[in-house]
Amino acid sequence: MISNKAKYALRALLAVAARPEGEALTSTEIARTHAIPHKFLEQILLDLKKSGILESRRGKAGGYVMLRPADTISFGEVLRIFDGPLAPLPCLSRNAYRRCEDCENEARCLIRRELARSYEASRQVLESRTIADALRDGQDPAFAAPERRAG
Structure with a gap:
């Protein structure tokens, strides 16, 4: 069984990776949209940043963006970061x-x-299986980028 921390990390990565390239997503948006406790999420995002997966940006258009392509990040890699x-x-x-x-x-x-x-x-x-595979094969509209969501 995976930990909540690993599950939330995967949710956060899927959310950030679903955005158009270079478009940042704030921790507040991720927490609210994906039912993740905000304080817990902040630590998870910091761990993903330290692992070289995410990058944070400051300012009005700030938030988190993918540092590596989603097709290079496996589920196994993320689970090892959080669960060993x-x-x-x-x-x-x-x-x-x-x-x-x-x-x-x-x-x-x-x-x-x-x-x-x-x-x-x-x-x-x-x-x-990578983050990109999950997004490509997934059916959950919560992870769809705005231009891909059904209107």
Whole structure:
């Protein structure tokens, strides 16, 4: 299960990425439109900025814009930023591998073998699906850019 922080980060990224290129979206607009507590959202946006995904702009037309193209940001990347490793067991993690404390033999561990199957399938989807894919395939009009919304 993903954390609320990761879910809100994905909502915020989808909202910002749906805007025409270079058009900023304020944290207030994101919070109000996507039901995210504003103070919590501000920390999430700061983390996305520190990660090199978003950029903030000051001034009248200020707010947040994409620093990287939406088609280069996978769901897996965002989940790792907010929730850490995707693997259900530390011995399956590619980025944070750690042998299970009570493990007798990884090669013969049936739990590891079975969880590895589901993890690999999930990891492939999360790494291959991007923010741009979700927007392109999505049906939620709340994420549509103004000129794409049904009038």
